[in-house]
Amino acid sequence: AQSVAQPEDQVNVAEGNPLTVKCTYSVSGNPYLFWYVQYPNRGLQFLLKYITGDNLVKGSYGFEAEFNKSQTSFHLKKPSALVSDSALYFCAVSPSGAGSYQLTFGKGTKLSVIP
Amino acid sequence: GAGVSQSPSNKVTEKGKDVELRCDPISGHTALYWYRQSLGQGLEFLIYFQGNSAPDKSGLPSDRFSAERTGGSVSTLTIQRTQQEDSAVYLCASSLGVEGYGYTFGSGTRLTVV
Numbered sequence: 001a002q003s004v005a006q007p008e009d010q011v012n013v014a015e016g017n018p019l020t021v022k023c024t025y026s027v028s029g030n031p032y033l034f035w036y037v038q039y040p041n042r043g044l045q046f047l048l049k050y051i052t053g054d055n056l057v058k059g060s061y062g063f064e065a066e067f068n069k070s071q072t073s074f075h076l077k078k079p080s081a082l083v084s085d086s087a088l089y090f091c092a093v094s095p096s097g098a099g100s101y102q103l104t105f106g107k108g109t110k111l112s113v114i115p
Numbered sequence: 116g117a118g119v120s121q122s123p124s125n126k127v128t129e130k131g132k133d134v135e136l137r138c139d140p141i142s143g144h145t146a147l148y149w150y151r152q153s154l155g156q157g158l159e160f161l162i163y164f165q166g167n168s169a170p171d172k173s174g175l176p177s178d179r180f181s182a183e184r185t186g187g188s189v190s191t192l193t194i195q196r197t198q199q200e201d202s203a204v205y206l207c208a209s210s211l212g213v214e215g216y217g218y219t220f221g222s223g224t225r226l227t228v229v
Contacts, residue, residue, distance in 0.1 A: 032215040043119075043206055043220035051215045090158070094214070101146065101214045107157035 002027040002093050006106035013081045014114050021076040021109045023091030033074040034092040034103065035065055044090060050074060051096075061085070081113045117141075119221035121207050127227045128197055136192040136224045140209030147190050148218065149182060150206045158206070164190060165212060197228045 003026045013019045025031055032051055036044040048059025055067040065076045074091060088110050092103040120139040128134050140147050149161040160174040164184040175181070179197075184190040194201055204225050208218035 032217075034217050036220075041225075043121075043222040044208075044218075046217060046219070049215070049217055092217075096214055101210060101212060101216060102148075102163060103218060105158045 002031075002095060002104045004091050004093050004104055004106035006089075006091055006109045008109050009107075010110045010112065012112045012114060015083055016080050019078050019081040019085070019111065019113070021089050021091075021111060023074045023076065023106060024072050025074060025091070025093040026072065027093050027095045030096045031074075032094045032096050033065070033067060035059065035063070035074075035076050036090045036092065036105075037061075038088040038090065038108075040087075047076070047089075081111075083113045083115050086111055086113045119207055119209050119219050121205075121221035121224050123224060124222065125225045125227075127229060130199060130228055131196055133193065133195045134197055134226065136194075136205050136226070138190045138192070138207030138209075138221060140188065140190070140207070141219055142188075143211070144209035144219070145187065145212035146210040147184055148208045148210070149190070149192050150208065151176075151203045152206055152223070153203045161192070161205075194226075197226075199228045202226055202228045 005024045034049045035047040037047050038044045048057050050057045050067045058064045063078050088108050090108050091106040094103050122137045145166045147164045151159040162182045163171040179195045182192045204223040206223045207221045210218045
């Protein structure tokens with residue numbers, strides 16, 4: 001069975017500074033990896049995903065994530081944080097080639113960008 | 116439709132009453148999921164429908180919870196004899212049912228049991 005760990009419940013960063021939200025995963029075989037963002041009182045919105053190919057994936061709102069197979073990680077990054085990036089971020093994984101497309105989600109990381 | 120639609124967006128009910136929450140997935144999406152989220156916390160999986168297969172009900176917390184999906188489209192989550200601990204946001208998501216596709220979430224129903 002697959003699993004996702006988001007080791008930080010909360011990340012605080014100053015506006016304009018780079019941000020990183022960490023995610024590690026466990027899955028049999030090759031993974032499909034996703035990041036979702038949830039703004040207050042909203043559903044989850046898709047940010048980006050890794051399927052295959054280039055390990056650096058670029059997504060919405062200037063976010064990017066780097067797939068690292070040896071470290072089984074898929075950390076979310078942004079070069080310069082905005083106050084409007086403050087939200088709850090979820091990492092998710094599903095196995096490839098297993099006929100399964102059900103996602104397993106991490107517990108979420110609350111990002112607070114301080115003006 | 117263009118997105119996943121959930122109704123109502125907010126529901127306040129008295130303890131002991133039954134409630135029905137509705138999810139209208141994206142047209143053509145064969146997979147539909149229900150999750151529960153308490154106070155901005157993580158996602159608790161409830162139930163999963165895929166096409167005409169028997170649903171995966173492994174996440175339903177008690178027999179007061181049930182869900183159905185009619186005609187492979189609209190789904191209804193029913194909570195009988197609601198309790199205060201049922202208060203949460205109930206999120207629905209749909210997917211094309213293809214590996215690597217991911218989910219599209221609705222905006223959720225905020226349920227408050229008083």
